[in-house]
Amino acid sequence: MNELQLQVEALKDKFLPKHSKSIEVDEGWYQIIIDCDKALMQIDPNYQIAQIKQKFGGLRYYFEPSSSTYDDELWEKMNAVVHTYEDIAWVTCEATGKPGVLMKSKSGWYRTLNPEYAATAEHYNSYVICVKGR
Secondary structure, three states: OOHHHHHHHHHHHHEOOOOOOOEEOOHHHHHHHHHHHHHHHHHOOOOEEEEEEEEOOEEEEEEEOOOOOOOHHHHHHHHHHHHHHHHHHOOEOOOOOOEOEEEEOOOOOEEEEOHHHHHHOOOOOOOEEOOOOO
């Protein structure tokens, strides 16, 4: 494993008990979730993760503040951090980490991908750029 993969693997230690310790994003978003974790730790070093995944082409990073420090202001600060990194993911290719756009497969799956990469990748060559309103 490379260093980034090790850092992502270490995030699994922060998962809430009874939650699946799986991180369901491709490597292109690894740095985004590592950076999000670092920013959240600046606010609440003991926060816990409920889930990290890709859904409809967007990053979903679900968390719980530590119970000893929870208040509305803390929640708002942490939520703002998560939204910032979710916004970054919307313009970052899930597979490569290069600039990306929302794309859709013929079967209806959404991913944020770099169009040039998608055109040459066996798994993604059926994806087309989404047009607003469709």
